[in-house]
Structures are given as structure tokens and as C-alpha cells.
Amino acid sequence: MSRSTMVWLVVFLLGAAGLATNLVVRPKGFGLAYVHDEPVRRVEVTVGPPIGADANEPTETKWVEAGGPELDRPNVSRTTTPEVSWIEESQVTPAKAWDEMQGDPSYRLSLKHTLGIWVAAFFTLAVLSFLWRDNPVYKFAESVIVGVSAAYWMLNAFWATLVPNLIQPLFPKFVQSWAMPGTTGEASDFWFVTLVPLTFAVMLLLRLSPKGGWIAAWPLAFVIGTTAGMKLVSHVQADFLSMLSGSVLPLYATDAQGRFELGTSIGNFVLIVGLLSVLTYFFFSVEHRGTIGKFARLGVWFLMVSFGAAFAFTVMGRITLLSERLEFLFSDWLWLIDPKGAHTAMGLLFSIR
Amino acid sequence: MKRAVPTLIAATVGFVLVIAFFIPATQSWGETAVVWFNILAGVAFILGGGNLVKVQLETISARRKGYGYAIVTLAAFFAMLAFGLLKIGVHPQAQYPLHPWAGPHDAPSSPFGWMYEYIFSPITATMFASLAFYVASAAFRAFRAKNVEAILLLGTAFLVLVGNTAIARITDALPESLAFLRLDSIVANLMTYLSTGAWRAITIGIAIGVAATSLRVLLGIDRPYLGRT
Amino acid sequence: MLKFLEQLDRRVAFLLMGLAVAIPILFPLPLSYKPSPLAQSAFDAIDRLPDGSKVVFSFDYDPASSGELQPMSNALVYHCARKRHKLYFMALWAPGKTICTETIATVLLKYRPDAAYGEDYVELGYQSGNEGVIKIAATDLRQQYKTDIKGTPLEAIPMMEGVNNLQAMDLLITISAGYPGSKEWVQYFSTPFPRTRMITGTTGVQSVSLYPYIPNQIAGMLGAIKGAAEYETIVNEQYPVNGKPVPELGEGQRRMGPQLVAHMLMVSLILLGNAIFFMQRKARREGRR
Known part of the structure; x- marks a missing residue:
């Protein structure tokens, strides 16, 4: 048996033993998810003008909750359209489910979400396994995420932007009957303008074909031209002019009562020296020699300080993300801890808190 | 034709956006261009998906090394795509019960929502989190106080690392007259003045660079959209 | 000792980081914060x-x-x-x-x-x-x-x-x-x-x-x-x-526990790394003489 196989075997055995122990010390189990089923019943009503108002005012047809208070209003009456109902499922914490489950069958254990937690735990460990070395389990997780995220972003763009802003203006009636019933179904006066982005969209997708690639240069030129136009103005305004005007700071700083503030004055001086020296370092048209060279060197020191700070903040960020992941494993999956008060009281091991 | 039209498109739309900023009467031209831009940004995701399928299919048909993983990628892609596109397991919106297609494609109780919650979320989050391990290793192996620059970098990192933790409160014991020596105010001043001066210079430098690049695109000097053809 | 530290596997650093984050999650630290x-x-x-x-x-x-x-x-x-x-x-x-x-x-x-x-x-x-x-x-x-x-x-x-x-x-x-x-x-x-x-x-x-x-x-x-x-x-x-x-x-405050321990680990790793570096440099100089 190779060393690597040995290590994996030990890890798996330890893991299995841990899970088994956890199951024994935790009579209610762990890694479980519960849901609440809520029936949604909708009825169609017509809402007439309020009593006493002009009877010629138009009536409105809409859907309301069956048995809801709106149905009792005198100007509201049901249409002949039959009631539509379905069951909306929402996740609840195990603690809540156990409290409610006794007399209420609408709270139940969810196999789908329970499996989900275990799948999520599997993928979390699969990605972490890369720390030991590259392995098929990690590669599997990596391949899955590539496919899933590509489809995820694609569909969000499709439903959120392309349907309402590209397809709807061109086919308002169809889109109203299909995905956007809230729209009027009438074309706007300038609907044909949308043919331009449609043409660009088709041209862009031609990039996928082996031969039509060159035609994609048109929409790409549009995208790059727009980006350039937007960035030119925004960068000059926000990152150049505002940054300069924001750095015109008093070297003799005073507080609201007009008293001299030593700390702020020194701070402002340091900030301005830092800004100028780093700019000098970035200025390549003059040779960095003599006084300018020394000043530019000071700029490098300022840069190093800001990189050091950036490094420390990055470390803080990554550590936080790791603690979120471990919290998921310990709390949502293994139920070793319960910071959110979501499931069992502590097991034997971690009862002292 | 292959070169002139794209150059003209880029220049026109770019200048329209610049003009729209300065002349309020032309603002709506700029808005139209941006609406189209946002549509094309959406189409780019579809292009991305299409491209992924193309590349993976090539890998599989050529039986290149690791083509098994390409099959996994494709299976994951098409599963997610089918769930979201067909809105499988999605209920209608409460106010439009007769329009099942108007329901949210990403409802948490749908298979699409399930894959988001239990596959997309944990994998991306863990991939980002693993970097914590690599910074630890890098801290041990790569950070060496070799010269003044490195000492400054390390020293600052040190101060900020310690100053950002709860342990920094030990220095709260310092009297009010020495409050500026408390670790948290050292870090605050370091961030507000020392680091910010340098970072403003970097921001200004980038702004000039971006403005220059943008102008080159608008004037047709740079034509990145033509690619290598 | 120096040789051992020089050849330390990077996975040891990984393990230490894992523990530095995991332990304070399992046994939370009571900490307080002053708003900036x-x-x-x-x-x-x-x-x-x-x-x-x-x-x-x-x-x-x-x-x-x-x-x-x-x-x-x-x-x-x-x-x-x-x-x-x-x-x-x-x-x-x-x-x-x-x-x-x-x-x-x-x-x-x-x-x-x-x-x-x-x-x-x-x-x-x-x-x-x-x-x-x-x-x-x-x-x-x-x-x-x-x-x-x-x-x-x-x-x-x-x-x-x-x-x-x-x-x-x-x-x-x-x-x-x-x-x-x-x-x-x-x-x-x-x-x-x-x-x-x-x-x-x-x-x-x-x-x-x-x-x-x-x-x-x-x-x-x-x-x-x-x-x-x-x-x-x-x-x-x-x-x-x-x-x-x-x-x-409470989620943010909770994560400050692992943050504290892991930051201290980072500081120690940097210090240890540099100590090794200076010891190596000294050894090399002595070797040249």
C-alpha cells in the first residue's frame, strides 16, 4: 500500500468513526433539514369602484388569497375562474420543526434538503482535499463547478435581462402570455430600435461558429466603445479630479471650534507627501536621480506600507471565509456547535460552554 | 469593411457616451447605448456557456487526457441549464397563478435553487476559503526582511494584523494623553494617512492610464475588437 | 533543528492554520470591540x-x-x-x-x-x-x-x-x-x-x-x-x-475569535520564517569564512 493510499484510508476511517460516534451521542441525529409546507390558494376577483364612488370607474381583475380579508369587501366579487392552489415549501430550523411537529404535520423532515447538506459537506471536503494534493475527488468538484456556474450566470442573464429588455420589446404579446404577465402586451412606438441589439447579439453568438468569427467584431466594437466612453468620463471625474481635490488638505488643521489639531495636521502632511512621492515614482519621464531619486525612493516606501496593509486585510478576509466554511461543517452538518440556536442542545463533547 | 465598420461603431458609441455626459439634451442617446451594452453583457454569458460546451465537446471527441471530467462538466452544465430554463419545480408568482412560466427560475425549493444552494455555494466558498491556508504557508516561506522595503511591508502587515484583532484592546490601558499610541488608533492613522496617500497616487495613475487607453480606442488607434485577424 | 524547520512541509502550516481557525469556532472566545x-x-x-x-x-x-x-x-x-x-x-x-x-x-x-x-x-x-x-x-x-x-x-x-x-x-x-x-x-x-x-x-x-x-x-x-x-x-x-x-x-463578532488566533499564527509564522532566514544567513557567512 502506498503512503498516499494509507493516508486517505486513515482519514476515511477516522471520518467514519467520527460520524458514527456523533450519531450515537446525538439521539436526534445530525445533518438533517426540515421544511414547512404552506398551501397557497389563489382566487380571481374583480374589484369594482369603492361604494359611493362613480360607478363608471373601471373595474380591475386580480388574484387574491382565498379566504383572505379582501374577499369580504363589498366591491370585491369572485370571477368564475376556478381556484388555483399549490404548496409552497420553506426551510425551517430543526429546533422550530421539533417544536411544531407534534401537532402539525405541515412541518416535516426534508430528504431533499438533508441530502443537500450532505452534498454540500462532501463538496466542501472535496475542495479542501486539494490541500493534501491534487486528486480525482477535487477534480470532480472542480469540473462540476465549472459547468454549474456557467449555466447559473447564463440563466440569470437570460431571465433577468434578456427576456424583459431584448425579447419583450420585440414580441410583447408572446412575452406577456409566457413569462411576464404583468406587462401590457403592447409594443412601444420605438420597438424597432431593439432590432439593433438583437442583430449585435446574433453576430456575437456567431463567434461560436468556425467561420463567422470576424462578424463578431461589430458587437465587440460596440461593447468596447461603450466601455471606453463610460470609463473615460468616470475615471477622470471620480479617480482623477475628485482624488486631487480631495487631497488638497490643510496643513494647519483646526477643529470645529477653530483650535489647532496637531494630529490631523501631521496626518494631512504625511498623506500629501505620500501622494506626491508615489506620483514621482510613477513619473518615468524624468530620471530618478538626486533629489528626485530620493523622493521617488520615499514613494516606494509609502507603497510598501500600503501593500503591507493590503496584505494584512487580505489575510483577514481569507481567514474569515475559512471560518465560515468550518462553521458550516461544525454547525449545519455535524451539529457540534449551535451558534444560531438552530438545532440540538450540545452533544457530550462540547457541552461545556 | 472588416476593419472600417467596427472602428466606426466603437468611435461613434464612445463619443456619444462622452457627449451625453456633457450635454444633457443628448443624455438619452447615451442611455440607449448603455441599455444595449447591458443586453450584450447578458448575451456574453450565453456565449460563455456555448464556448464551454464547444471546448468540452472537443476534449471528449478527441479523447484527450481527462475527458471524463469534461463529461462531468457537461452533465453539470446541462442539468443546471435544463432546471433553470424549463423552470422545473417552480411555482407561479402569487399574483399570476395561471402563468407557471412567470415564477422565479431560482426558487429555493426548485432543483435549480437546490444546485445553487448545495453545489454552487459550497464549492465557490471553499475555493476562496482555501486561500487562507496558502497565505499561512507563504507567510512562513516567502516573507523575508531582506531590505528596508521588505521590512516596511512586513512591519505594516504585522501592525495591521495585530491591530485588527481584539488583542489590540490591551493598549486601551494607555492614558488619554497617549491615546495615539493605542494600537487601534495607530492602525486607523496608518490606514487613513500613510496608506491612503500612496493608494490615491495609485488610483490617479490608473485613472490616467484608463483615460488614455479609452481615448486611444475612441480615436481608433487601439482596435482590440479586431483581435488577431 | 534548523534543518528540520527548513524542510518543514507546507502542509504543516496548513494544518496549523486549520486548527487556529477550528478551535476557536468550537470553543468560542469572549471578546469585545470598540467601534472605529x-x-x-x-x-x-x-x-x-x-x-x-x-x-x-x-x-x-x-x-x-x-x-x-x-x-x-x-x-x-x-x-x-x-x-x-x-x-x-x-x-x-x-x-x-x-x-x-x-x-x-x-x-x-x-x-x-x-x-x-x-x-x-x-x-x-x-x-x-x-x-x-x-x-x-x-x-x-x-x-x-x-x-x-x-x-x-x-x-x-x-x-x-x-x-x-x-x-x-x-x-x-x-x-x-x-x-x-x-x-x-x-x-x-x-x-x-x-x-x-x-x-x-x-x-x-x-x-x-x-x-x-x-x-x-x-x-x-x-x-x-x-x-x-x-x-x-x-x-x-x-x-x-x-x-x-x-x-x-452576532456572526461578525463570532468570527473575530478565529480571526484573533489565526492572525497570531500568521504573525508567529512570519517571525519563525525570518528567524530561520537570519540563522541560515549567519550559518552561510560563517561557512564562507
Whole structure:
């Protein structure tokens, strides 16, 4: 048996033993998810003008909750359209489910979400396994995420932007009957303008074909031209002019009562020296020699300080993300801890808190 | 034709956006261009998906090394795509019960929502989190106080690392007259003045660079959209 | 000893980091925080607005950064809920839309159960286009957003009346994990339209690059988990529930335990690494003689 196989075997055995122990010390189990089923019943009503108002005012047809208070209003009456109902499922914490489950069958254990937690735990460990070395389990997780995220972003763009802003203006009636019933179904006066982005969209997708690639240069030129136009103005305004005007700071700083503030004055001086020296370092048209060279060197020191700070903040960020992941494993999956008060009281091991 | 039209498109739309900023009467031209831009940004995701399928299919048909993983990628892609596109397991919106297609494609109780919650979320989050391990290793192996620059970098990192933790409160014991020596105010001043001066210079430098690049695109000097053809 | 340390496997550092984070999660440390001026000014920006002001809240992150940013979102949404501000939710990142809906369910509706959809809050959702979305929302929101996420046309939503663009907002809050995010909001909205003040919550990675915009272009900032913990502390003090801290507002403070131990580990690793480096250098010099 190779060393690597040995290590994996030990890890798996330890893991299995841990899970088994956890199951024994935790009579209610762990890694479980519960849901609440809520029936949604909708009825169609017509809402007439309020009593006493002009009877010629138009009536409105809409859907309301069956048995809801709106149905009792005198100007509201049901249409002949039959009631539509379905069951909306929402996740609840195990603690809540156990409290409610006794007399209420609408709270139940969810196999789908329970499996989900275990799948999520599997993928979390699969990605972490890369720390030991590259392995098929990690590669599997990596391949899955590539496919899933590509489809995820694609569909969000499709439903959120392309349907309402590209397809709807061109086919308002169809889109109203299909995905956007809230729209009027009438074309706007300038609907044909949308043919331009449609043409660009088709041209862009031609990039996928082996031969039509060159035609994609048109929409790409549009995208790059727009980006350039937007960035030119925004960068000059926000990152150049505002940054300069924001750095015109008093070297003799005073507080609201007009008293001299030593700390702020020194701070402002340091900030301005830092800004100028780093700019000098970035200025390549003059040779960095003599006084300018020394000043530019000071700029490098300022840069190093800001990189050091950036490094420390990055470390803080990554550590936080790791603690979120471990919290998921310990709390949502293994139920070793319960910071959110979501499931069992502590097991034997971690009862002292 | 292959070169002139794209150059003209880029220049026109770019200048329209610049003009729209300065002349309020032309603002709506700029808005139209941006609406189209946002549509094309959406189409780019579809292009991305299409491209992924193309590349993976090539890998599989050529039986290149690791083509098994390409099959996994494709299976994951098409599963997610089918769930979201067909809105499988999605209920209608409460106010439009007769329009099942108007329901949210990403409802948490749908298979699409399930894959988001239990596959997309944990994998991306863990991939980002693993970097914590690599910074630890890098801290041990790569950070060496070799010269003044490195000492400054390390020293600052040190101060900020310690100053950002709860342990920094030990220095709260310092009297009010020495409050500026408390670790948290050292870090605050370091961030507000020392680091910010340098970072403003970097921001200004980038702004000039971006403005220059943008102008080159608008004037047709740079034509990145033509690619290598 | 030196030889052993020189050849130390990098996986030992990995293991130490894992333990440094895991142990304080299993055995939490009781820690307390003093709010920094930046977190305080973010708090003031929300608190000094009259109750019921219009606030646009953009979720510009994904689950990969939730560990850092979700505590901020919870605390900020809770604070806005207690101030009864009108919230206009949107997202420049697609997952932000899902995270937003969850946050509304767990925080907003729990602590402001009377909040009516369409009157007190509305979810505009995600749109593709990155900074393009900000640019268009700043001048003519309805060209981009035809309906809210429930498919209701904006004209039929009471709180959208008179809101043709984001300039109608009193405050912008963005929780951002990168591009597009805080920086783009500064460039395309808070700088050209300075009437609407901007506060932001951001990841550690981009905090430092946002300091230059403070205080003129960004009024307040929560930087990384420390910013989140500080904000939770302020809000829990000012707006407790029945005199007690809000249970949903403890995630940031909780993560400061692992942060403390792991930061100390980082400092020790840097020190140890350098000690080895200087010992090696000394040994090499002696060897040359």
C-alpha cells in the first residue's frame, strides 16, 4: 500500500468513526433539514369602484388569497375562474420543526434538503482535499463547478435581462402570455430600435461558429466603445479630479471650534507627501536621480506600507471565509456547535460552554 | 469593411457616451447605448456557456487526457441549464397563478435553487476559503526582511494584523494623553494617512492610464475588437 | 533543528492554520470591540436620516464572500428596518439577488413584520451589465428595470412612484466583493451625483483600495469582518431587542475569535520564517569564512 493510499484510508476511517460516534451521542441525529409546507390558494376577483364612488370607474381583475380579508369587501366579487392552489415549501430550523411537529404535520423532515447538506459537506471536503494534493475527488468538484456556474450566470442573464429588455420589446404579446404577465402586451412606438441589439447579439453568438468569427467584431466594437466612453468620463471625474481635490488638505488643521489639531495636521502632511512621492515614482519621464531619486525612493516606501496593509486585510478576509466554511461543517452538518440556536442542545463533547 | 465598420461603431458609441455626459439634451442617446451594452453583457454569458460546451465537446471527441471530467462538466452544465430554463419545480408568482412560466427560475425549493444552494455555494466558498491556508504557508516561506522595503511591508502587515484583532484592546490601558499610541488608533492613522496617500497616487495613475487607453480606442488607434485577424 | 524547520512541509502550516481557525469556532472566545470612526460614520449616515428615508441597497457579492459580508448585510438591513427606511434592493451580482431575498426573510421581516412589499421595500433584483446597470439606474432606472423580481411592473408599485432614477434616493448602501461593486458605485453614481451619500461594506481584499474615496466620495465603510463586528456592536447597543443583543447580529463578532488566533499564527509564522532566514544567513557567512 502506498503512503498516499494509507493516508486517505486513515482519514476515511477516522471520518467514519467520527460520524458514527456523533450519531450515537446525538439521539436526534445530525445533518438533517426540515421544511414547512404552506398551501397557497389563489382566487380571481374583480374589484369594482369603492361604494359611493362613480360607478363608471373601471373595474380591475386580480388574484387574491382565498379566504383572505379582501374577499369580504363589498366591491370585491369572485370571477368564475376556478381556484388555483399549490404548496409552497420553506426551510425551517430543526429546533422550530421539533417544536411544531407534534401537532402539525405541515412541518416535516426534508430528504431533499438533508441530502443537500450532505452534498454540500462532501463538496466542501472535496475542495479542501486539494490541500493534501491534487486528486480525482477535487477534480470532480472542480469540473462540476465549472459547468454549474456557467449555466447559473447564463440563466440569470437570460431571465433577468434578456427576456424583459431584448425579447419583450420585440414580441410583447408572446412575452406577456409566457413569462411576464404583468406587462401590457403592447409594443412601444420605438420597438424597432431593439432590432439593433438583437442583430449585435446574433453576430456575437456567431463567434461560436468556425467561420463567422470576424462578424463578431461589430458587437465587440460596440461593447468596447461603450466601455471606453463610460470609463473615460468616470475615471477622470471620480479617480482623477475628485482624488486631487480631495487631497488638497490643510496643513494647519483646526477643529470645529477653530483650535489647532496637531494630529490631523501631521496626518494631512504625511498623506500629501505620500501622494506626491508615489506620483514621482510613477513619473518615468524624468530620471530618478538626486533629489528626485530620493523622493521617488520615499514613494516606494509609502507603497510598501500600503501593500503591507493590503496584505494584512487580505489575510483577514481569507481567514474569515475559512471560518465560515468550518462553521458550516461544525454547525449545519455535524451539529457540534449551535451558534444560531438552530438545532440540538450540545452533544457530550462540547457541552461545556 | 472588416476593419472600417467596427472602428466606426466603437468611435461613434464612445463619443456619444462622452457627449451625453456633457450635454444633457443628448443624455438619452447615451442611455440607449448603455441599455444595449447591458443586453450584450447578458448575451456574453450565453456565449460563455456555448464556448464551454464547444471546448468540452472537443476534449471528449478527441479523447484527450481527462475527458471524463469534461463529461462531468457537461452533465453539470446541462442539468443546471435544463432546471433553470424549463423552470422545473417552480411555482407561479402569487399574483399570476395561471402563468407557471412567470415564477422565479431560482426558487429555493426548485432543483435549480437546490444546485445553487448545495453545489454552487459550497464549492465557490471553499475555493476562496482555501486561500487562507496558502497565505499561512507563504507567510512562513516567502516573507523575508531582506531590505528596508521588505521590512516596511512586513512591519505594516504585522501592525495591521495585530491591530485588527481584539488583542489590540490591551493598549486601551494607555492614558488619554497617549491615546495615539493605542494600537487601534495607530492602525486607523496608518490606514487613513500613510496608506491612503500612496493608494490615491495609485488610483490617479490608473485613472490616467484608463483615460488614455479609452481615448486611444475612441480615436481608433487601439482596435482590440479586431483581435488577431 | 534548523534543518528540520527548513524542510518543514507546507502542509504543516496548513494544518496549523486549520486548527487556529477550528478551535476557536468550537470553543468560542469572549471578546469585545470598540467601534472605529469609519464604522461609526456608516452608522451615523443611516441613523441621522429621518425615519422612512429612501435607501437603495445593492447586494454585489456571491456565496464565496458571504462569510465576510453577510454579517454586514444583516446588521445594515436590521438598522434600516428599525429606522423604518424604505428599502430598494438590487444586485449587480446574480447570486446577490438570492442572498438579498434570504436576508429580507431572516432579518427585515423578522424585526419589522409589518413591512409591506411594494410600500416599505421592493426587490428589483439582478441585471446584467455591471457598471452599465449603475449608469442607467442613476439617470433612468425604468429603461433597465421593467418589473421587480415578482414580475410586477414598476408603475404598479406604490413606493416606485416618483422614483425615476437613483438620484431620488437619500442613501446608497452597497455590500461589495469586487467587480462590479463599491468602486463602480463611486465612479458612476456617488461622484457624479453627490446628493445621495454612499456607505459600503467590503471584503478585506479591496478595503485598502477604497480608503482613498473616504470621506468625500464614500461617507462610511465597513472593512472586512472587523468592520462587521464593529457595526454589530454599535447596532446591538443602540437598537437592542428587549434589552438584549439581536441573535442574527452576532456572526461578525463570532468570527473575530478565529480571526484573533489565526492572525497570531500568521504573525508567529512570519517571525519563525525570518528567524530561520537570519540563522541560515549567519550559518552561510560563517561557512564562507
